[in-house]
Amino acid sequence: NAGVTQTPKFQVLKTGQSMTLQCAQDMNHNSMYWYRQDPGMGLRLIYYSASEGTTDKGEVPNGYNVSRLNKREFSLRLESAAPSQTSVYFCASRLFRDSDTQYFGPGTRLTVL
Amino acid sequence: SQQGEEDPQALSIQEGENATMNCSYKTSINNLQWYRQNSGRGLVHLILIRSNEREKHSGRLRVTLDTSKKSSSLLITASRAADTASYFCATVPRESSSNTGKLIFGQGTTLQVKP
Numbered sequence: 001n002a003g004v005t006q007t008p009k010f011q012v013l014k015t016g017q018s019m020t021l022q023c024a025q026d027m028n029h030n031s032m033y034w035y036r037q038d039p040g041m042g043l044r045l046i047y048y049s050a051s052e053g054t055t056d057k058g059e060v061p062n063g064y065n066v067s068r069l070n071k072r073e074f075s076l077r078l079e080s081a082a083p084s085q086t087s088v089y090f091c092a093s094r095l096f097r098d099s100d101t102q103y104f105g106p107g108t109r110l111t112v113l
Numbered sequence: 114s115q116q117g118e119e120d121p122q123a124l125s126i127q128e129g130e131n132a133t134m135n136c137s138y139k140t141s142i143n144n145l146q147w148y149r150q151n152s153g154r155g156l157v158h159l160i161l162i163r164s165n166e167r168e169k170h171s172g173r174l175r176v177t178l179d180t181s182k183k184s185s186s187l188l189i190t191a192s193r194a195a196d197t198a199s200y201f202c203a204t205v206p207r208e209s210s211s212n213t214g215k216l217i218f219g220q221g222t223t224l225q226v227k228p
């Protein structure tokens with residue numbers, strides 16, 4: 001089991017460029033989440049998918065879109081990147097109704113110039 | 114906005130000593146969890162304590178929860194250099210549907226254990 005995987009690990013964008021961060025889990029989990037982590041801060045929820053076929057906004061959704069492609073994959077898209085989106089992005093998953101424990105990927109470090 | 118505030122922000126101790134971190138939160142919760150993050154890595158779940166529990170143990174970890182004060186503490190006993198990491202508390206607010214599993218994180222405590 002690879003757990004939660006994220007690609008790419010690092011990315012540098014110019015302001016206005018777009019990109020998609022990929023996340024996949026092989027644990028047959030129902031719920032998936034995207035967070036961002038800024039220096040000296042905890043994680044803030046961007047979007048989540050409580051189950052396949054549903055997505056909802058979290059605390060900081062502006063400037064992002066998501067797609068729950070299937071049960072395994074949950075992608076995060078930046079349509080027009082801004083320097084304020086420079087951050088480390090984490091994907092996580094949770095087994096629906098089993099517990100609230102989340103399993104995290106290794107993160108994507110994104111810099112927007 | 115962040116649900117939790119953690120105290121201290123940074124802690125430096127010698128190997129073998131105990132480390133205590135505190136977390137305060139604002140709203141009623143279903144449960145509170147602690148996660149560890151090694152430098153440059155993702156978060157790893159350590160322990161979950163439910164709102165009707167007051168204390169929980171897991172190996173060298175001891176977590177307490179005081180819902181009347183809206184606070185929790187994480188104690189790591191007999192610390193090791195490998196415990197060097199950032200530690201985050203995270204809450205599941207009571208008003209959240211159990212279907213979503215949304216977590217609200219504190220800002221974290223950075224622990225350094227010197228060999």
